[in-house]
Amino acid sequence: MIFLEIPKTMLAVNLEAKGVLKLVEKPVPSPGPEEVLIRVEACGVCGGDLKVRDLGLPGQPPFGESFTVGHEYAGVVVQRGATVDEVEIGDRVVVEVHKGCGRCINCLKGEYTACLNFGNREKGHCANGFTADGGFAEYAVNHVNTVVKIPEEISFDQAILLTTAGTAFYAFDQAGGYIAGDTVVVVGPGPIGLCLVAAAKALGAEKVVLVGTRECRLEVGKALGADYTVNIQKGEDPVKLVQELTGGIGAAVVCDAAGSATSLDTCLDLVRPAGKIVMVAMYKRPVTADLGKAVKHNVQLHTIRGEGRLNVHRALSLMRQGKLNLDLLLTHRLDLTEIEKAFHTFENRVEDAIKVVVHPQRR
Amino acid sequence: MIFLEIPKTMLAVNLEAKGVLKLVEKPVPSPGPEEVLIRVEACGVCGGDLKVRDLGLPGQPPFGESFTVGHEYAGVVVQRGATVDEVEIGDRVVVEVHKGCGRCINCLKGEYTACLNFGNREKGHCANGFTADGGFAEYAVNHVNTVVKIPEEISFDQAILLTTAGTAFYAFDQAGGYIAGDTVVVVGPGPIGLCLVAAAKALGAEKVVLVGTRECRLEVGKALGADYTVNIQKGEDPVKLVQELTGGIGAAVVCDAAGSATSLDTCLDLVRPAGKIVMVAMYKRPVTADLGKAVKHNVQLHTIRGEGRLNVHRALSLMRQGKLNLDLLLTHRLDLTEIEKAFHTFENRVEDAIKVVVHPQRR
Amino acid sequence: MIFLEIPKTMLAVNLEAKGVLKLVEKPVPSPGPEEVLIRVEACGVCGGDLKVRDLGLPGQPPFGESFTVGHEYAGVVVQRGATVDEVEIGDRVVVEVHKGCGRCINCLKGEYTACLNFGNREKGHCANGFTADGGFAEYAVNHVNTVVKIPEEISFDQAILLTTAGTAFYAFDQAGGYIAGDTVVVVGPGPIGLCLVAAAKALGAEKVVLVGTRECRLEVGKALGADYTVNIQKGEDPVKLVQELTGGIGAAVVCDAAGSATSLDTCLDLVRPAGKIVMVAMYKRPVTADLGKAVKHNVQLHTIRGEGRLNVHRALSLMRQGKLNLDLLLTHRLDLTEIEKAFHTFENRVEDAIKVVVHPQRR
């Protein structure tokens, strides 16, 4: 089979120095006993990649050492480690980010995205694109725990959205999981916020309200299933709307996917007594919020890190069933040689870019 | 039986006007079909009483109308409504605060302390001492839902602590309930914080750390079972201690019972990845905290209102078993005629007052 | 408004003696302060009605006393008790069966279908059609807790299926609720089993397998969304199929909606290690099953009684959204005067009857 002809070297995006990505020739890596080699067909640009490039995150290889970024990718299994039988050569797969160490108390309890040995590769932790080489390359090696088979009806481009979508499903998992019939509000129409909208609808939420500031993004949210959108930039009032929709009670689940200085306070005004807030955005700085409201009303505040508890599998299933269509997020497609343009397009939201996909096999 | 001789009138503390409590003669109330009449033997002063007196809380009768405060009380059942068979005449009982409406979605789901009809007596909600007459009186009427039998071995004074203790057990309930073997930190050695310490020990927590600013309160905490106390006023560092105790991981459960401007941030520094914070204090104003840490580490933030989910029953059981001894909180005992002194002592922490108990039957 | 003209008397089906239903003239009842009077537009025949008629269930009025059966009904609110503002006169509503007492520990914890005062009307419990007059009548009185508003797009006939569907959603609630992406097997294609199939699909289950013995019912299951059906009467093997579908692991959730002598054993063979079985059928006699398999594989066995935890609301929401279409269950429609034929049709599955609906306003 053609995909068995694995070359010795490959093109890969290397993080040369702080802020500097460069396309270089690298050896094609070999999978260990529990790993597979993937021929990468699509890799998405994510906000996390910008932090990796410009700031350096905990557990990341030092700037200057050989390191390939990219953590949202899909491709074809071309080689398997000795113990791997979970996938076959030729299987089409998408990846999860987090491979926990499997030996800390969090991993043993199933909280592998909160692994206490984050970044410690010797002890078994690995997060491709963060602490180990990632997917902006022709080939990538992944632990079998982070590899999920995708059926023919899902394209590679669609598949790379499953990592982000898995995050959304994990958010609802933390909120109890059973949101069918509940009114859900999402604050912040970024890629995760938009996935939350689509996920909420796929799970049977009664009404889904999307709150944001950019009309174009709200339009995408509407197309993805939001029953109502609120543009607070235009002076529209989400609290008034949600009070009307819920008979003055508030929403059962409110997601903060904005992470701004005021978004949590907005969530506290939107949630009903004994309701749930899920914080999915990484707040850049300390947040000021009237948390006394949460205490007074028995509101629980949940958080998630990553796409934990196998929620990528849930996202995949719903996409396969045709209940989760995120194609509208796929705004731009570029070749690996255009990596700089890809990052530029994503970072500056050129042409209202949402998700920019790079195709390593097309040059 | 002597307790069946119910007088027509009684002494009761009335909230005459904003900030003004006065001992007056009132008719002894009659219980409705689902209610009992209690001869009050002990009633504690709580921070909530001060808010009721000075600010007025939602659902409270307007200042100037007849209204008796007091919500932590115990006594003897002297009369029963037509349908009541859960308790007998002569039974010794303590009360819970919250009687939900029984018809909103929160009550139907068991979240009666977050009743959506709070303060609506016509619809069935009642919170004695908050929205209906309370326990600073010789007699009080309570719905059977808020009445808990106490055995002989628990005194009335001890019993009034069960409302506060129930709050502590509800806090651990929200955090999953199963804290045996876990390291627990409590920030804030007020009455609830001290109950949290004692409750954590009774439930089998591995190490319990109490963080505060006043040495006398920390001493009480130690006597109630805290394995370690940290006086941040003296420059002691709770984070360093907890890191040492937990092998650098952090505490499984951290309770914010302080509600200060910085206490939540302290909690965020103390909790371990995938751990839990429980906010039990009513923050007086918006809080600023680095919630990004919670998101980054999958930390869940829980809240409680009141002594929900029947946790007073848990507290009672452990007190009866001798595993929860809170006697040290009972610092002052006064007669009903000394109500002003009682409030003054509590409010100004005269002689390091923690819990001030008033005895309506002693004059 | 026309519906305010409430007559003094009405036609109602009365349980005259054990096994004997008769259409009689009765006074139209008056709602209490927390109740509403409903003009019944549709009432379904259920297996429970047969037990009420022929055996008498706990809490049921003695045979011979005035008692109207029927617990799956929908209609229009024509009168409200003094405290009711949750619904308006003229609102179209469907009913739930269980109104808990609101004062036992189960009700206080939200488990109102397991009320410890079942059948004790004085203490507040009520189950229309079981312990109080039900819906085979022109009018019925219901507590506001058991009344759910339905939108215009749902017909009365469709609405009466929501009680059964609520049972199905409660079953998945007990199994954790978050079944999106999971493979689900339903054993037993009765009305509840068929609702389970449709509910599982609406909630995003990956594959749904229906196991039964009658081809006509399996066909209905397929039309309701079952991905696979297995006719064990024909020698088809559900275990083999489920093993193939799940890579040899077994199904995440298996529902026993058959309640036969062997159905639980079949479920034990179908479920995966650490999976869940939900028993929704009332076994008529002691069951023999190899429960050691459950212990060996960490399988949890859940049960449900009724349509608890407000799951009728979830069912309603999904029906309104067009994700839960149960119309195929509505096989027969008759007038109130045809009550005997209605019961006969249902009991003997005349013309493959599934759900027989009676229309009290059409004569």
Next chain:
Amino acid sequence: MIFLEIPKTMLAVNLEAKGVLKLVEKPVPSPGPEEVLIRVEACGVCGGDLKVRDLGLPGQPPFGESFTVGHEYAGVVVQRGATVDEVEIGDRVVVEVHKGCGRCINCLKGEYTACLNFGNREKGHCANGFTADGGFAEYAVNHVNTVVKIPEEISFDQAILLTTAGTAFYAFDQAGGYIAGDTVVVVGPGPIGLCLVAAAKALGAEKVVLVGTRECRLEVGKALGADYTVNIQKGEDPVKLVQELTGGIGAAVVCDAAGSATSLDTCLDLVRPAGKIVMVAMYKRPVTADLGKAVKHNVQLHTIRGEGRLNVHRALSLMRQGKLNLDLLLTHRLDLTEIEKAFHTFENRVEDAIKVVVHPQRR
């Protein structure tokens, strides 16, 4: 340090053939990168060992191959694999049985005792004493996941009870974990049943009832904290007692630790509506039980396999705190050379033997 002098060979109990254990000389094993070598100080005989010896369990090496039994042991770490820093050389440790593969969906969700790769050592699963060499030997190799540090105040003999006690704590974990204040019944006073009694008391259960047939075991149960014992052999009626203790409601949690033909039916009679049954015994053959009672009363039936979800840590903490004293279970102590006598004593309950401990370092 003396314990660094590791010999080349050691004495170990080998399973020579079906039913035949023999003391042989074997090479001392070497730990892999994630493993430690333990000098075994104490190893308990368990019912599981008899099955391993006489029947052979799934995943077990074929009879005749070199294989050392024993899965409840404690000792001292004498050598560490390259990546191990969780324990130090010289640390006193006890072992858990189950090391999951870390890559199946159950392990990834924290259900490692229900690992889907049970017995597959190549994929990473290991259960010492079941699928790999165990503790009836002078030395044993364990994965770091199965090694728990014990403090000085716990002896090696006490420590070997922590595996069994961990099973008891896991049982209560499955039942929700928060049993403080609840009435608990344990049916079956075997080693696990007795641990359940002690665990329930340590966790603050209100009343603990132990049901059995042998007076001597019931006496031990009483000494371990059972508030009541019921000898059904003597015609004592557990249902009557529990009804009295609970005001006619039934017990919140009932554990089947007997696994007899009738024990589950007894549990169904003892549990309260909406209560929980935990099946901890491996039923030897299919069970007949009136499960309709569970369905009718919303009773959930839980199971456990092994000492999952790190519950050995909980047991350890409570033993260290002095709240869990199981010394009465330690009835017999023998040297490794007396292995046959040890098994004989345990199997035939010689002198009312409960737990027989073998000391490999004493000859």
